[in-house]
Amino acid sequence: MNNKPPGNTEILAYLKEQYPGTGFMDGLKIRYRPLICPFSNLISLAKPGDKIGDVGCGSGQFLLLMSHFASPSQVYGIEISEKLIDNANTLFAKQPFGSFAFDTFDGIHFPPGLGEMDIIYLIDVLHHVPKANQQQFLQNLVSVMKSGSRLILKDINGASALVCCNKMHDIIFAGEIGNEISFSKAKQWITQAGLKIIEESKKRMYVYPHYTIIAEKP
Numbered sequence: 001m002n003n004k005p006p007g008n009t010e011i012l013a014y015l016k017e018q019y020p021g022t023g024f025m026d027g028l029k030i031r032y033r034p035l036i037c038p039f040s041n042l043i044s045l046a047k048p049g050d051k052i053g054d055v056g057c058g059s060g061q062f063l064l065l066m067s068h069f070a071s072p073s074q075v076y077g078i079e080i081s082e083k084l085i086d087n088a089n090t091l092f093a094k095q096p097f098g099s100f101a102f103d104t105f106d107g108i109h110f111p112p113g114l115g116e117m118d119i120i121y122l123i124d125v126l127h128h129v130p131k132a133n134q135q136q137f138l139q140n141l142v143s144v145m146k147s148g149s150r151l152i153l154k155d156i157n158g159a160s161a162l163v164c165c166n167k168m169h170d171i172i173f174a175g176e177i178g179n180e181i182s183f184s185k186a187k188q189w190i191t192q193a194g195l196k197i198i199e200e201s202k203k204r205m206y207v208y209p210h211y212t213i214i215a216e217k218p
Contacts, residue, residue: 005044006069008034014068015061018091036208037124038154039065041201045152045214046070046119053077053117055110055141056125057102060088067097074099076117080107108137110144120145123154126186127166127178134181135189142193145217151195153213156180157202160209169208183211190215 006014011034033039039062046052048071054063057077067075079085079102088102103111107129114120122141129137145151156166158180170178181189187197195215203210 005040006065007040011039011065011069014065018064033061036205038203038205038210038212041203041212042121042123042152042154043069045150046072049073050118051076051116053114053120055114055120055122056080056128057084057088059084060091060102062121062123063088063100064091064095067092067095067100072099074101076100076113077102078105078111078114080105108133108140110141112144114141115144115146117145117149119150119152121152121154123152124156126153126155127158127180128170128174128176129179131179134179135192138189139193142190142195142217147217149217150198151190151213151215151217153186153190153215154210155186157183157209157211158185159183162204162207162209165207166209186211186213194218 043065046066050072051074052066052072054077057063057079060077063075063077066072077088082104085102085104092100103113105111126134156163159182163180166180167177170176183202190197190213195217197213197215199214201212
């Protein structure tokens with residue numbers, strides 16, 4: 001792990017440099033999320049030289065932070081939206097970091113490129129997967145991971161009374177209500193998928209009850 005992860009002030013300053021002149025709503029998303037999501041902690045979990053994957057990478061914001069602060073050898077993002085993948089490619093084409101790739105996927109079948117990654121992030125994605133498909137989604141993801149690779153699952157604790165705040169958030173920013181699961185169920189599913197949990201934590205940021213699980217594939 002990195003000895004000195006960036007703080008929110010440093011993260012926000014960097015993002016403002018990379019996204020000048022964005023519209024009000026996009027600017028709000030860019031500058032608001034680092035204040036409510038533990039980006040600093042998540043960045044610190046990668047080792048220099050890691051090949052980093054991001055499932056549900058959006059327009060590439062998190063991988064942009066990883067490429068700048070975590071010293072990876074490669075970053076790879078997948079997303080169901082072709083428009084968001086185009087955004088990510090456009091963003092990275094302007095960066096000095098050149099070892100990147102982005103692919104679309106159907107939300108069920110994971111591309112084999114993930115199997116080359118040393119660490120895979122799944123950040124606030126699982127609660128957007130239909131409830132009936134969530135456990136299988138995790139199992140399918142684990143099946144493409146290589147031995148020794150790590151999965152970082154960060155999501156919202158569905159067992160917390162504050163989960164309603166995240167549901168309001170998703171209605172405003174994503175136009176849907178999430179299917180958050182409990183911290184205990186997430187750990188159960190990860191173990192059943194064949195991973196070994198090596199670290200776990202909870203962290204509330206304002207009204208958002210986060211949990212993070214770090215698990216390794218034997």
